[in-house]
Structures are given as C-alpha cells and as structure tokens.
Amino acid sequence: MQKLKFASLVALSLAMGGTCAFAQDKKEEMPSPAVEKYARDFLAKWGNDPKLIEAIKASTAKTKKYSYDDVNIIDSQWRVAKSGVDAEKKAAGVLGELTSDPIDAHIKKGEAIIKEIRESETSKFLQAQLEKAEPKGAVTEIFVMDGWGWNVGQTGGTSDFYQGDEGKWQKTFASGDPNEVEVLPIVEEDGIRYSHVSLPIKENGKNIGAVTIGVDVDKVK
Numbered sequence: 001m002q003k004l005k006f007a008s009l010v011a012l013s014l015a016m017g018g019t020c021a022f023a024q025d026k027k028e029e030m031p032s033p034a035v036e037k038y039a040r041d042f043l044a045k046w047g048n049d050p051k052l053i054e055a056i057k058a059s060t061a062k063t064k065k066y067s068y069d070d071v072n073i074i075d076s077q078w079r080v081a082k083s084g085v086d087a088e089k090k091a092a093g094v095l096g097e098l099t100s101d102p103i104d105a106h107i108k109k110g111e112a113i114i115k116e117i118r119e120s121e122t123s124k125f126l127q128a129q130l131e132k133a134e135p136k137g138a139v140t141e142i143f144v145m146d147g148w149g150w151n152v153g154q155t156g157g158t159s160d161f162y163q164g165d166e167g168k169w170q171k172t173f174a175s176g177d178p179n180e181v182e183v184l185p186i187v188e189e190d191g192i193r194y195s196h197v198s199l200p201i202k203e204n205g206k207n208i209g210a211v212t213i214g215v216d217v218d219k220v221k
Helices: 002-015 033-044 050-063 068-083 089-098 103-118 121-132
Strands: 139-145 151-154 187-189 192-203 206-216
Touching (some): 033 192, 050 139, 050 192, 050 206, 068 089, 103 151, 121 139, 121 151, 139 192
Antiparallel strands (some): 139 151, 139 206
8 A cells, every 4th residue: 555655646746747856967066975975974963863753753644644635735735835826826726626715725724834844843953953063054954754755844944845756755765766865966045055965764774754954065075
C-alpha cells in the first residue's frame, strides 16, 4: 500500500507541475564538495533530537491519511495564502475545480496552516540551530519534511507546503539517489550566494523524513 501511494504521489508531482526531481542544468555553477560536507556535519549535530524525530513521525501519521485531492487542496491553500492568487493562478484554479468554497475561505485556511507551521516548536528548534551555526551566517535556511513530503518546520517561508514532488524529498527520503542527497546549483539572492543541500533524517538507520539546508557557499570553503 505504501509503494502504491508513493507512486500516486509521484504521479501527482506531474499533475501539479512540480520541478523535475532528477534533472539539473549542468551549465549552472555547482558548489564545492565542502558545502555538502558542511551540511552533513551540521545535520549530525541535531538531526537525531528526540523532539524533532517525534514531530516528524507525528506529521507523517497525520499526512498519510491525505487523499490525492487533499494533497492538491491543502498545498494550493498554502500557495495562494503565501504568494497571492495572481502569482498562484494555477493553485487557485485547482481549488476552484475541487471545491465549491470561495477563494477567500481558502486563503484564510492557508494562512492558518502557515501560521501553525511557522510557530511550531519544530520551527523554533530549527531557528535555534540556524542561529548557532558557525561561521555565523553560513546557514541561510532550514526546513524539515515528513515521511510523505510535507513541511514540518521551517526557518523561512517556503512557497509550497508539499515537497514530495521535488528532489529534496524524492532523492533523500525515497532514496532516488544512492548517496541520499540532492545538492542544487548556486543561486544568488540579495547578494548572498547559496546552495540547497537536502538529506534524509533517520531513526535507527531508517529514513523517516528529510531536511533542506541552505548553505552560503562563500562562507564554506
């Protein structure tokens, strides 16, 4: 049953228009191996925290009950609340197709979901880890996903709630990559050059979730 649901979620990624999990533009600049090593060493300091593990497992138990339509609706609610209807016309269209509720009602539901995640104990824990990272500013962002790809906690505002259609979950939790890692090309925002490194979170050697860590490539050599 779990394999069947995973196959359905992969199919959903195509329907939602998610980014291909297994393709990268080879022309883009990739970070040095030191960046991946930094992310792994950083995660090793707190990735087995008991409260974090329990939060991931509790979220997984909740989200495994979501149907195909639930995934579309909940993620779309997050999207329109986070970025607005004009920027998320496709998500707004999905809500119109799957429900009869007015868009304002969906925005309010999305805002409540975002507030719950952003103010969760997991998000506070992740923020504390970010602030303790050395050298200061080396970690730009952290967000944790559960066993189905849903956001459990974050230090910044992700544009979507469901990450199961992306490589950060598929190539780590789902072991699509033999090294269980996704390292993305360097991007620059507000003068900071960073790369996203995604890795599995484990309990007793078993993948139970995943984490994405933004690393300032100019601070990690």
